[in-house]
Amino acid sequence: MQARNLFVLVGCQLISATSTIALVTLGGIIGASMTDNKALVTLPLSLMVVAVASSAIPASMLMRRIGRRRGFMLSSTVASAGMFIGVLALQQSSFVLFCVAAMMLGVNTAFTQQYRYAAAESVTQQYVARAISFVLLGSIGGAFLGKELATRGEAWVADIPYAGTMAVLGFLFMLQVLLMSLLQEPAAQEEHRIKQSDRSLRKIVLQPVFLTAVSGGAVAYGVMTLIMTATPLSMHLNDGYSIEETSSVIRAHVLAMYVPSLAAGFLIDRVGVTRLMIVGAVGLLATSLIGLQGHSLLHYWWALVLLGIGWNFLYVGGTTLLTYTYSLAERFRAQAVNEFLVFGISATASLLAGTVMFYFGWTTLMLVPIPLLIAICVALVWTRGDPLLRRVRTTVEG
Numbered sequence: 261m262q263a264r265n266l267f268v269l270v271g272c273q274l275i276s277a278t279s280t281i282a283l284v285t286l287g288g289i290i291g292a293s294m295t296d297n298k299a300l301v302t303l304p305l306s307l308m309v310v311a312v313a314s315s316a317i318p319a320s321m322l323m324r325r326i327g328r329r330r331g332f333m334l335s336s337t338v339a340s341a342g343m344f345i346g347v348l349a350l351q352q353s354s355f356v357l358f359c360v361a362a363m364m365l366g367v368n369t370a371f372t373q374q375y376r377y378a379a380a381e382s383v384t385q386q387y388v389a390r391a392i393s394f395v396l397l398g399s400i401g402g403a404f405l406g407k408e409l410a411t412r413g414e415a416w417v418a419d420i421p422y423a424g425t426m427a428v429l430g431f432l433f434m435l436q437v438l439l440m441s442l443l444q445e446p447a448a449q450e451e452h453r454i455k456q457s458d459r460s461l462r463k464i465v466l467q468p469v470f471l472t473a474v475s476g477g478a479v480a481y482g483v484m485t486l487i488m489t490a491t492p493l494s495m496h497l498n499d500g501y502s503i504e505e506t507s508s509v510i511r512a513h514v515l516a517m518y519v520p521s522l523a524a525g526f527l528i529d530r531v532g533v534t535r536l537m538i539v540g541a542v543g544l545l546a547t548s549l550i551g552l553q554g555h556s557l558l559h560y561w562w563a564l565v566l567l568g569i570g571w572n573f574l575y576v577g578g579t580t581l582l583t584y585t586y587s588l589a590e591r592f593r594a595q596a597v598n599e600f601l602v603f604g605i606s607a608t609a610s611l612l613a614g615t616v617m618f619y620f621g622w623t624t625l626m627l628v629p630i631p632l633l634i635a636i637c638v639a640l641v642w643t644r645g646d647p648l649l650r651r652v653r654t655t656v657e658g
Contacts, residue, residue, distance in 0.1 A: 262382040262383070262444060262446070264442070264444060265378065265379070265382040265443055265444055265446060266379055266382065266391060266394055266395060268439055268440065268442050268443045269375045269378060269379055269395045269398070269443070270394065270395055270397060270398040271398060271436075271439050272332070272336075272372070272375065272398070272436050272439050272440060273372070273375055273395055273396065273397075273398030273399055273402070274398035274399065274401040274402050274405070275402070275432045275433065275435065275436045275439075276339075276368065276369065276372040276375075276398075276402070276436070277398060277399035277401075277402025277403070277406065277514070277518075278401075278402040278405040278406040278409065278429070278432060279339065279343070279365060279402075279406070279429045279432065279433070280365075280369065280402070280406070281402055281403060281406025281407065281410070281510065281511070281514050282406045282407075282409045282410045282413075282425055282429060283304075283305070283308065283362065283365060284305065284488060284489065284492070284510065285406070285407070285410040285492060285503075285506065285507050285510050286410050286422055286425065287302065287304050287305040287308075287362065287492075288301050288302045288305065288489070288492050288493050288496075288497070288614070289492060289496060289497075289503070290304070290350070290358060290422060291303060291304050291305075291355070291358070292497060293353075293421075294353055294354070294355040294358060295355050300614070301493065301497075301614055302489055302490075302493065302610065302613055302614030303355075303359060303614070304355075304358050304359045304361075304362040305362060305489055305610055305613075306489075306607065306610040306611040306613070306614070307359050307362055307363050307366070308362040308363060308365055308366035308369070308610075309366060309485060309603065309606050309607040309609075309610040309611075310363070310366065310607040310610075310611070311362075311363040311364070311365075311366025311367050311369075311370070312366045312367075312369045312370045312373070312603040312606065312607065313370075313600060313603035313604040313606065313607040315366065315367045315370035315371075316370050316373075316596060316599030316600040316602075316603050316604075317596040317597075317599070317600050318370075319331065319335070319370045319371050319374060319596075319599070320374070320592045320593075320595050320596035320599065321592065321596065322334075323371075323374070323592070324592040327445050328374075328378045328381075328443065328445060328446055329440060329441070329443040329444075329445055331371060332371055332375075332378075332440045332443065333437050333440045333441060334371075335367060335368040335370070335371035335372070336368060336371075336433050336434075336436040336437045336440060337433075337437055338364050338367050338368055339364060339365050339367070339368035339433040339436075340430050340431075340433035340434050340436075340437070341364060341430075342360070342361045342362075342363070342364025342365050342367075342368070343361065343364075343365070343426050343427070343429040343430035343433060344426070344427070344430045345357060345360055345361045345364065346358060346361035346362075346426035346429075346430075347417075347420075347423045347426045347427050347430070349361055350420050350421070350422060350423045350426065351420050351423060361426070368433070370599065370603070373599060373603070374595065374599070375395050376392045376395055376396065376579055377579075377591070377595055378395075378443070378446045379391040379392055379394065379395040379446075380392055380579075380583050381446035381588075381591070382444075382446045385583075388580060388583050389524070389525040389528040389529060389533070389576070389580045390525030390526065390529075391525075392525065392576055392579055392580060393521040393522070393523075393524040393525035393576055394521070394525070396518050396521040396572075396576065397518060397521050397522065398518075399514060399517065399518040400515060400518045400519060402514065403511050403514035403515045403518065404511065406511075406514070407507045407508070407510065407511040409425045409428055409429070410425065410503070410507050411503060411504055411507050413425030413426075413428065414503075416428075459590065461593050461594075461597070464585065464586055464590055464593070464594050464597075465594075465597055467585050467648065468642075468643055468646055468648075469581060469584060469585050469643060469646050469648045469649060470582065470585040470586075470594070471639075472534075472581065472639050472640060472642075472643040473578045473579075473581035473582040473584075473585065473598070474578070474582070474597070474598050474601050474602065475578075475636055475639055476537050476540075476541075476574050476575070476577060476578035476581065476636055476639075476640070477574075477575055477578035477579065477582070477598065477602045478601055478602045478604075478605040478606075479541070479544075479574065479605075479629075479632050479633065479635075479636045480540065480544070480570070480571050480574035480575040480578060481571070481575065481602050481603065481605065481606040481609075482605040482606050482608070482609040482629075482632070483544050483547075483567070483570075483571075483609070483629040483632065483633070484517075484544075484567055484568075484571040485606045485609040485610050485613070486609035486610070486612060486613050486616075486625065486628065486629065487547065487551070487563070487564070487567055487613075487625065487626075487629075488510070488513060488564070488567065489609075489610050489613035489614070490613040490614070490616070490617045490622070490625055491506075491509065491510065491513075491560065491564060492506050492510065493613075493614065493617050494555070494560075494617060494622045494625075495509065495560055498617075498622070499555050501557065501560075505557060509557070509560050509561055509564050510564070512561055512564060512565050512568075513564035513565060513567060513568045514568065515568070516564070516565040516566070516567070516568025516569050516572075517568035517569075517571055517572055518568075518572065520568075520569055520572040520573065521572060521576065524536065524572060524573060524576045524577075525576075527573075528576075528577065528580055532644075533577045533580050533581050533649075534577070534581070534640045534641075534643060534644045534649070535644075536573050536576075536577045537573060537574050537577035537578060537581070537636075537640050538637055538640050538641070539573050540569070540570045540571070540572065540573030540574030540575070540577060541570065541574055541633050541636050541637045541640070542570070542637070543566050543567075543569045543570025543573065543574075544566070544567065544570035544571070544574065544629060544633050545570075545629075545630065545633045545634075546566045546570070547563045547564075547566045547567040547570060547626075547629075548563075548626045548627065548629055548630050548633075550562050550563045550566065551563040551622065551625075551626035552623060552626045552627070555622065574636075582594070582595075582598055584648060584649070585648070612628075613625070616628070
């Protein structure tokens with residue numbers, strides 16, 4: 261394993277997770293202070309996810325040309341500038357500028373999501389699942405740091421709530437640039453030996469395993485984004501819970517998203533990737549069932565914890581499954597399609613969150629994911645017997 265790469269990626273994942281958690285916690289609340297239209301309060305967060313989706317293919321293509329390291333450094337610079345624009349937005353109480361800041365963070369997130377591919381490319385096939393899980397562990401630190409910045413940063417700049425939070429995030433992204441300068445280009449030693457693929461993109465995408473992997477990742481991220489974006493609105497604005505209580509639930513959710521990464525890679529090796537993904541989908545179903553039972557703090561806590569665990573197993577499993585479907589020469593094209601579809605769905609879910617909450621409420625929001633999760637369970641059962649998975653199991657076990 262390239263231990264240096266993995267530790268650099270973990271540190272950068274921590275910073276990116278910190279910023280995302282802080283903005284998810286505060287985005288709807290800040291938005292509500294800047295606009296009277298309650299249906300638009302989550303627009304900054306929605307635009308952030310739209311920016312992730314629209315930047316997914318350009319991010320992959322750019323890194324194909326200039327490499328992972330320089331691509332990641334460029335995106336971190338964009339995020340740093342975005343956070344300082346966020347400070348200006350808060351100073352001027354400009355909803356438009358705050359939306360711009362959120363979108364610049366979204367651009368960086370499109371690159372951040374490819375840390376897991378950089379990790380997978382830094383190890384042999386045998387250790388891919390473990391490397392992906394290891395990098396996601398950086399978000400555990402982000403869960404604590406993001407929560408602290410969200411709750412303590414409100415008064416750091418006099419008369420400008422949360423400007424201190426945004427400024428600290430700007431400096432953290434400057435640190436991320438420095439960390440990324442230490443990254444060794446993944447798979448660089450093999451580039452001169454890579455043969456060009458003769459498979460068309462259509463042939464790669466239409467593989468049943470590819471379609472199932474993308475569907476798993478899209479459903480995992482879409483359901484998670486829908487519910488996580490709506491939770492601060494439901495808790496703080498509708499049910500009157502404090503910022504501290506709301507942040508605690510979000511922190512528990514984020515920890516639940518990433519702590520299972522300690523075991524996910526090993527579980528994939530032991531029980532198989534499709535079985536772990538089915539467990540993840542069942543966990544997300546449990547989220548909806550608990551969310552339908554009530555609005556107490558305990559209901560929110562358990563729903564968001566199960567949301568995190570289900571997301572981890574379904575998403576890490578989907579990413580691992582995806583790596584089975586392409587060669588090293590095909591990786592950027594295949595990854596670009598996956599990222600665009602996954603975060604396109606996530607963007608749609610984020611845009612729907614505020615609207616569904618405003619017009620229909622929490623109960624309807626909890627019903628939306630159920631048919632999608634049932635469908636992905638059926639697809640995973642159907643895919644288990646695919647010849648490609650049998651070949652991969654033989655290769656890994658051999």
